[in-house]
Amino acid sequence: MNNALILLAGGTGKRLNNSKKIPKQFIKFQSYNLIEYFLQNLDQNIFEIIQIVVKPSMQKKYLSKLKKEFFFHKINFVTSGNNRQKSSKNGIFSLRKINPKKVLIHDAARPLADNQLIKKLIKELDQCNACSPYIKHNDYIKYKLLNSKIDNNVLYHIQTPQAFNFKSILKAHTLTSLVNSNDDISLTENINIKTKYIKGKKTNFKITYKDDIELFNRLKIKIRRHGIGYDIHKINTKSKKKLTLCGVKISHPPLIGHSDADVGYHAICDSILGALSMRDIGYHFNNKNKKWKNANSKIFMKFCYQQLKRKKFIIVNLDINFICEKPNINKHAKKMINNISNILNLDKTKVTIKAKTNEKIIFIGNNEGIAAESIVQIQNE
Numbered sequence: 037m038n039n040a041l042i043l044l045a046g047g048t049g050k051r052l053n054n055s056k057k058i059p060k061q062f063i064k065f066q067s068y069n070l071i072e073y074f075l076q077n078l079d080q081n082i083f084e085i086i087q088i089v090v091k092p093s094m095q096k097k098y099l100s101k102l103k104k105e106f107f108f109h110k111i112n113f114v115t116s117g118n119n120r121q122k123s124s125k126n127g128i129f130s131l132r133k134i135n136p137k138k139v140l141i142h143d144a145a146r147p148l149a150d151n152q153l154i155k156k157l158i159k160e161l162d163q164c165n166a167c168s169p170y171i172k173h174n175d176y177i178k179y180k181l182l183n184s185k186i187d188n189n190v191l192y193h194i195q196t197p198q199a200f201n202f203k204s205i206l207k208a209h210t211l212t213s214l215v216n217s218n219d220d221i222s223l224t225e226n227i228n229i230k231t232k233y234i235k236g237k238k239t240n241f242k243i244t245y246k247d248d249i250e251l252f253n254r255l256k257i258k259i260r261r262h263g264i265g266y267d268i269h270k271i272n273t274k275s276k277k278k279l280t281l282c283g284v285k286i287s288h289p290p291l292i293g294h295s296d297a298d299v300g301y302h303a304i305c306d307s308i309l310g311a312l313s314m315r316d317i318g319y320h321f322n323n324k325n326k327k328w329k330n331a332n333s334k335i336f337m338k339f340c341y342q343q344l345k346r347k348k349f350i351i352v353n354l355d356i357n358f359i360c361e362k363p364n365i366n367k368h369a370k371k372m373i374n375n376i377s378n379i380l381n382l383d384k385t386k387v388t389i390k391a392k393t394n395e396k397i398i399f400i401g402n403n404e405g406i407a408a409e410s411i412v413q414i415q416n417e
């Protein structure tokens with residue numbers, strides 16, 4: 037194992053003074069709390085394991101779905117201590133069996149730490165055992181009690197993540213004489229391990245006061261996600277009924293399916309559910325359930341739209357492909373786009389309908405079925 041991350045989320049955030057008394061790391065900003073925001077933007081291939089140090093009651097209350105929703109990271113929970121140093125120690129000790137080469141320790145209240153800074157810290161550990169980002173003060177600083185100016189050049193903001201060779205930080209937590217340290221670099225320095233300081237980023241500020249929340253809201257990047265959907269149904273050549281594609285009735289033999297077999301809507305639904313990490317259409321509307329027998333697939337589309345709204349996402353664009361020999365899709369594309377934009381409350385310019393034949397090859401080419409695929413991009417509001 038190479039890299040592990042310890043995310044400290046045990047704090048109670050008393051300085052934020054929010055009316056609901058929710059610790060800041062769990063306050064939802066639109067659809068994500070600070071921990072979720074950080075994890076959403078963290079590259080998947082950096083850490084083999086992420087230990088989130090948190091009070092079990094808080095984990096249950098605010099992070100119960102985290103592992104499932106962020107399945108692309110390997111997340112574990114570790115019980116926090118009654119101060120930062122103890123929480124960090126619990127995180128480090130929880131990694132003893134795994135024994136990673138490098139570990140980064142990060143405060144959950146710094147959700148804007150970016151991948152570039154994180155990767156730089158990891159790289160620095162090839163040359164040192166402890167590394168911390170810092171930034172210089174640029175404000176005029178006055179030490180009130182003595183009423184005298186202090187040289188700005190000797191004051192630094194120390195940030196997290198702080199990066200360590202695992203054995204060094206394990207040793208520091210075991211041997212340190214400190215008991216309530218504000219960061220982990222102080223612990224390694226306390227046992228005479230040299231620190232390499234690298235330039236941090238102003239955007240990687242710690243959310244502490246109400247003002248910081250405003251700043252976070254202005255700075256945070258939009259979360260964008262993508263989803264893909266595919267569906268295929270067989271043509272019922274014997275039926276006299278009409279075909280339904282994206283809600284448009286077309287004079288062509290219909291498709292066979294449990295519902296109205298609208299491959300277009302089904303592919304769109306799967307792409308939206310995929311983008312929301314909500315499995316697929318069959319999971320929500322089981323085709324063994326009589327309730328959905330001959331159902332109008334508009335119902336499934338409306339359900340997907342509700343999920344988007346619930347999770348506070350909007351569609352950036354939706355691109356749909358039909359693959360069939362007949363009918364001529366282009367003839368009906370305008371009506372299809374109208375239907376889609378009505379259900380999803382979406383500007384028509386954001387929807388594209390394209391069509392391909394299968395060059396008369398295999399089952400689609402033989403006019404036995406119609407397939408559709410859909411790609412959607414969504415963004416938080």
Ligand code: ZN
Pocket residue numbers: 267268269293297298299302
């Ligand atoms: Zn289907």
